[in-house]
Amino acid sequence: MTPDKFEPLDPVIHSQVRLAVLSILITARHADFNFLKQETGTTDGNLSTHLAKLEEAGYIQVKKAFQGKKPLTTCSLTEKGKSAFAKYLKALESYFPAGKK
Amino acid sequence: MDEMQAKEEIRLIKAMLEKTKRATAESGTLFMVWGVLIALGLMGNYVLVYFKMYDWEWLNWVAVTVIGWVYSVIYGIRKERKEPVRTYIQTAARHLYIACGAGFLLVGIALPALDVYSHEAIVILIAVISGILFFVMGGIYEWPILKWFGLIWWMGALGMSFIKGIGIRTLIFTVLFVACYLVPSFILRSKYKKEQASK
Numbered sequence: 001m002t003p004d005k006f007e008p009l010d011p012v013i014h015s016q017v018r019l020a021v022l023s024i025l026i027t028a029r030h031a032d033f034n035f036l037k038q039e040t041g042t043t044d045g046n047l048s049t050h051l052a053k054l055e056e057a058g059y060i061q062v063k064k065a066f067q068g069k070k071p072l073t074t075c076s077l078t079e080k081g082k083s084a085f086a087k088y089l090k091a092l093e094s095y096f097p098a099g100k101k
Numbered sequence: 102m103d104e105m106q107a108k109e110e111i112r113l114i115k116a117m118l119e120k121t122k123r124a125t126a127e128s129g130t131l132f133m134v135w136g137v138l139i140a141l142g143l144m145g146n147y148v149l150v151y152f153k154m155y156d157w158e159w160l161n162w163v164a165v166t167v168i169g170w171v172y173s174v175i176y177g178i179r180k181e182r183k184e185p186v187r188t189y190i191q192t193a194a195r196h197l198y199i200a201c202g203a204g205f206l207l208v209g210i211a212l213p214a215l216d217v218y219s220h221e222a223i224v225i226l227i228a229v230i231s232g233i234l235f236f237v238m239g240g241i242y243e244w245p246i247l248k249w250f251g252l253i254w255w256m257g258a259l260g261m262s263f264i265k266g267i268g269i270r271t272l273i274f275t276v277l278f279v280a281c282y283l284v285p286s287f288i289l290r291s292k293y294k295k296e297q298a299s300k
Binding site for chain 1 (some may be wrong): 103107108113118120121124125158182185188232
């Protein structure tokens with residue numbers, strides 16, 4: 001396969017943490033910040049930066065609220081995010097030789 | 102980006118999907134609570150029939166249902182507040198529980214009280230709804246054994262319809278209940294504990 005047949009990957013998703021976040025949110029209606037931090041194995045600051053990028057691109061919606069006295073940040077995937085994730089998966093397929101997906 | 106990196110990304114996506122699945126596995130708590138309540142209801146029913154206190158039978162089942170619903174609502178609200186992630190599968194399962202709970206209320210209490218059908222038909226209809234509950238649960242959590250329990254409930258419903266007499270029907274229902282409700286509830290619970298332990 002020649003490189004020109006590779007489909008370009010969305011740079012917003014093409015990062016380990018952001019891809020991990022979207023992979024969680026694709027099956028979830030919403031997930032809270034601590035869950036995403038725990039499952040992606042990242043730090044508060046790092047995750048916040050990645051979430052901000054995804055939110056800026058319109059791929060996720062971030063809601064900030066309070067649960068009792070504790071702040072609670074929850075994230076959910078937008079329609080644009082779902083579509084971008086599907087496109088990303090399709091683009092990833094192009095990196096595999098035919099019949100070896 | 103090359104094939105190796107693409108494979109690594111696919112592996113990451115699969116790992117995240119698996120982690121989310123584990124974090125939102127069905128705990129079986131509500132199944133067990135309802136199982137214990139219905140078992141108590143069946144025992145209460147037996148005692149009332151033994152002492153020929155037929156007029157109190159309905160109250161026995163109303164008490165079981167009210168306690169079950171109040172517990173389920175409080176449990177649901179508390180769980181929703183605490184849960185860090187909510188998947189579409191969980192939402193589907195919750196709607197299934199509510200639908201079957203409403204079905205049990207209607208076919209077990211409301212409709213017979215309104216004389217829509219004889220009390221003898223209650224166990225058959227309860228078995229049909231139990232079959233739906235287990236079959237769909239097996240489908241959404243991708244656990245085939247639950248589907249088999251669903252099929253057994255439906256076969257039991259069909260079998261009970263050929264047998265006359267509320268006593269023998271209730272006995273068959275009790276056997277079905279222990280084998281196809283309590284047993285899968287305990288299996289579900291132990292599967293959940295194993296999954297949580299392996300996290």
